[in-house]
Structure formats: structure tokens, C-alpha cells
Amino acid sequence: MSGGIRFDSVTVAYDGNVVLDALDLTVAPGEVLALLGPSGSGKTTALRAVAGFVRPVAGRVFLGDRDVTDLPPYRRGIGMVVQQYALFPHMRVEENVAFGLKARKVAKSGIRGRVAEALEMTGMAAYAPRYPRELSGGQQQRVAIARALAIQPDVLLLDEPLSALDAQLRSGMLAELARLHRELPDVSILYVTHDQVEALTLADRIAVMDKARLRACGTPRELYRTPVNEFTASFVGNANLLPVTVSSGGVSFGGVELKTETAGAAVGARATLCVRPHLVGLGEGPNRLSGTVGEIQWRGATHRLYVDVDGHRVMADVPELRNPPAHGDAVTLHFAPEDAVLLTAGVTHD
Template structure:
């Protein structure tokens, strides 16, 4: 995108962006599908809403878009209360999973559609369409119909249509889920580039894919059962989760029940040296260790067990080892000889690579800066 195009787009938007949910609840009859959501997306930030189906993440996005009406609470875009405004007056762009392109219209006409709906002066429309198509790398396809494009190209057109209205806020609802793995990886890179080119646009990105959230987001809001459970940077949620739900949903984790003692914790009859952060001796806790941080062979915090299953995953072997009645996962690189099932092996992990999740930590929403309660595809390395 040229400096002139970027400057025109940035100069045409308002000076305020960002999104704020103020105790927003949405219900369908007696069923609450979003429960008292408090969350702030800062101006220029990419916030991923990550969670399983039915967690409330898409409902939150639709509340910002104006497609659902909260039963309580308010929605703000910048300093404007938009709760009662129709979608076309909210200054948003939106991209959905299935692109929603008009098959009978050429690419340029699809991109122009939102501009016409907003009654942009006719003389401005061709230039705005050209800007958006250049931004998304689709300028050479302006005269084609959607059926003449690949899935990735169609998604770029959908993004161009959203950006053509020069939104302060961009809403992305599972935008890559219909693409194959290679196209998805390429589109993630394109979205990251667009964010760098338009750093003032706030992006709310709904996904159930952990890799997308970890790759693209400045912060991740973890949703489950209509509530916000955790919020923080991808690094914080992955490396130092505070709840079992976050540990299991953001990446992949070994979650082992242990008993706190004076020197660390005990797993069965094995003593392990880990930071207990003041947890009471004798109390129960859960030890979280990522599989790629578990090594094969002697080392600190050694665990002896028997091979229950081996999976080859290209660059790694995933070992499942029965240890003290629990199955421990280890992702081991460059395993030249696969150990037979039932073979006795030793696993180990460094004390600093484990996180102790205590029963006293409750799930709850994070603060807007990710400093409160911190805190698909499987993440196997960090």
C-alpha cells in the first residue's frame, strides 16, 4: 500500500476508536448467551475472542455490530455509546466466515456496495474502491466475478469491502475457518500486515483456533459458557496461565494433580521442585507443563513411566507416558528410534517451565490492560 493511500485512509477516519463492553448481557428468552461482559479493546489493538462453540464470543461481536440488542449494559465505540444505533451508523467494517460476496457483481462492485449503502458521494466511490483493492493486493482482479477467484482471493475481497468504508473498528468473525491450512497461514500474514499498515484501526477477532489468536492478537480474551474467563497477552496466557481452562484451551498442556509440600509438590510418590508461590503445604493443586517443555531422559524433576502411545508428527514425536496413574504428553524432537509400547522411560522438565495452579485461583474476567485475572488447533511448541 502506498503512502498516499495509507494517508488518505487514515485521514478519513475519526480520531477515536476502540471498543468497550460495559456489563453487556445478551439473552434469547430465558437463555443467557453473554453474561455481564466487561472488556476494553484499546485503539489500534487486535483483541481475539477465543473460546469453544457456544462460549459467547460471536454474540459479543454481534453486539458491537448492532445485530443483537443487549438486555443490559452498554456498548461503546471510541467515546460514543452505540448501543441504540443501527449498524450502518456505528463506523464499523465486518468480515464473516463465508465472505458474503454477491456472485452476480464483479469485485469492484462488491467492494463499492457498502459505500453506496452509506450514501458516499458517487464521485468518491471509484477512488475508495481502488484504495481498498490495492491495500489487499486485489487491484488486478477488480473486473472479475467471485466465481473466478480462489477462496483466499474471495476473502481478500471481503476484507477490502470492509476497509473501503474506512472503519474505526474492524470486526472479523471466524474469517479464515473456510480456508485450507496453507491459505489460512498466508491470510494470517496478510492480516498482520494490514494491521501494521493501519495501526489506528481496532480489530475484534473471533476465533476458536488457538494458532490464529496466538499469532495475530495483541491480547486474547478467553470465553466460556457466556462469560469472560481470562484476558491477557498471548505470551502471558500461554506461559503463565492462572486457570486450568486457560491452560487447556490456549495451547496444549499437561495438567497433573499434585499435593503441595514444604519443598515443592508431590505427584504420587515423586517429589518435584517447582515454585509454589506461597501455596499451603498439604493443599491440592494442579501442575501445568507444556508438552514441548518435557524432555526425554534424565534431568531435573525426573518422572519414570511406561510408553502408552507414540504419534509421529513430522518434526516431533508425541509420547504418551503413564506416570503414577496419569498420562503425560511429551513432544520430543529428532527421535531416531521410536521406543516400543510398554517401554520404561524417564521424562524431565525444568522447575521454571512448570506453573502451579492452585484451588484458590478462580476464573474471572481480566482487566482492560490484562493485569487482573490473566488469562481448534493444537500448539505444540512455544
């Protein structure tokens, strides 16, 4: 392929401790792929292996058709934005953006035009003469992105680029990153985050990492609607994970028979039933569960109910209620059979 990223069984270890274990993963040309996972999952190590900041002990890293495993970072032609932006405080905005171009010995005649283009693309043209200390956090982030884009990379690496921003700025920058992706359709973007909202919003595909290994990979819709394991279900969106036993007509949960698609699972097998909270209703309906309200949270347009059902906490996100139930009230929940997903791989409950 002419662009993109490919991990070919890439393993990274420090002092014998494996922090990335035999990663096989491809980022297509022009694709945004989010590496999503908790701290220590291996996602940032994978990004650093692409950048050339860590050396795999096994496997190869490819950019397009080039094997870059042994190349130093400056020869990879990659744009990168890190958490704290790493702007040079003594340089003006335009000088920061020009830095990578000067390091690559681009002719002076070409630097000015590329800097202007990158600043215009990120909405920072008017701030070219300012110093980083004169900018807000969101503006500094835009400058860091402009600097990465100025070298016209085929690959852009984003390492938790929004983590230092407050919620409102983060939402706005997500929209800006989505716009940039539309304007740069040939640039492959590897986006590291622990924030599921960022991944669901921006990514074409999400690779879910945990304990140094890739656990699942697919489109946001696939991972949200049909997760393949408990970890993915719980990390990509909120999920009720109910320990069940497969029965002839569906599953059994705490002595209650629930109808759902079992996809050929053996009767008597233990499994986990995944139901998203917004698909759980309050009151009568199919697949009824009776329990006691343990907690209720008002979230503006919705109420989040936490209901104790046979010793398990079940979450239900229901439209705002005029007279919500109180702590200790008995309630009935329900969900449609087609809204549940049976997980049989990696079941760990007793």
C-alpha cells in the same frame, strides 16, 4: 478515548438463556484483540453485540466515547468480515467493494478511489472486473476484507474469517492480516476464533471465553507462559495438567516430590501443575517422572510421546528421534522447576 471498543457489563440472553454474561472488556485503539473459545462460549455473541445484530439485556457497548447500544448496525461505521464472506454473486469484485460506500451515500467521485485503494491493499486490484464465482476461497476472503476496509472504519470485526480455508491458505492469510494491521495501525480489530494458532499469531491480546463468561485476558505470551486457570492453560496451547498436593519443597504428584515455585500456597492444598509438552524432556534430569509409553506420533521435526504416569497421560514433544521408544516401553521424563506453573484457582480434580 478516540477509538476502540468497550463492553460495560454486557449481558445477552435468548428466551432467558444467558449466552453472554456481564462482559467487561476493552479493545484499545489500534489493538488486535482475539476472542478465543469453544463453540457456545459467547465469543460470536460479543462480536454481534458490537456490530448491532443483537441487543444486550443489560450493560452498554461503546465505540470510542460513543454509546452505540441503541444504534442500528448501519449507523455504527463498523467493517465486518464473516465466515462465508457474504459476497454478492451477481456483482463484480469492484461492485462488491463499493457496496458499503454506496449505502453510505459517498459521492461517486470518491467511491472509485476508495475501492481501488482497498483492492490494492488486499492484493486484489487485478481481479476488480471478476465475479466471486471466478475467485478462489482465499481471493474471496480478500475481497470481503477489502469491502470492510473501503468504508475506512475505526473498528474491524472478523468472525472466524479463515475457517473456510485450507491449512496452507489459512497460514498465508494470517500473514496478510498481520500485514494489514501494520498498515492500519489506528484500526481496532476484534477477531473471533476457536483456533489458538490464529489467536497466538495475530493478536496483541487474547480474551478467553467459556460458558458465556470471560475466563482470562492477557497477551499471548502471558496466557501461554503463566495461565491463570486450567481452562486457559488447556485452550491456549497444549498443556499437561497434573493433579498435585502442595508440599514444603514444592508439590507431590503420585508419591513423587517435584520442585517448583508454589508462590505461598498452603502446604497440603490441592492444586494443578501446568507443564507445556515441549518443555518435557526424555531421559534423566530434574523433576523425573517414570511411566510407560502409550502412544508415539511422528510430527516431522518432533515426536509427540504420550506416557502413562501413575494413571495420568503426560505429553512430551521431543526432537525427532532416530530410535524412538515403542508402545509399552518404560521411559523417564523430566522438566525444569522453572518451566512449571502452579494453578490453584478453580481446581476441580479429586
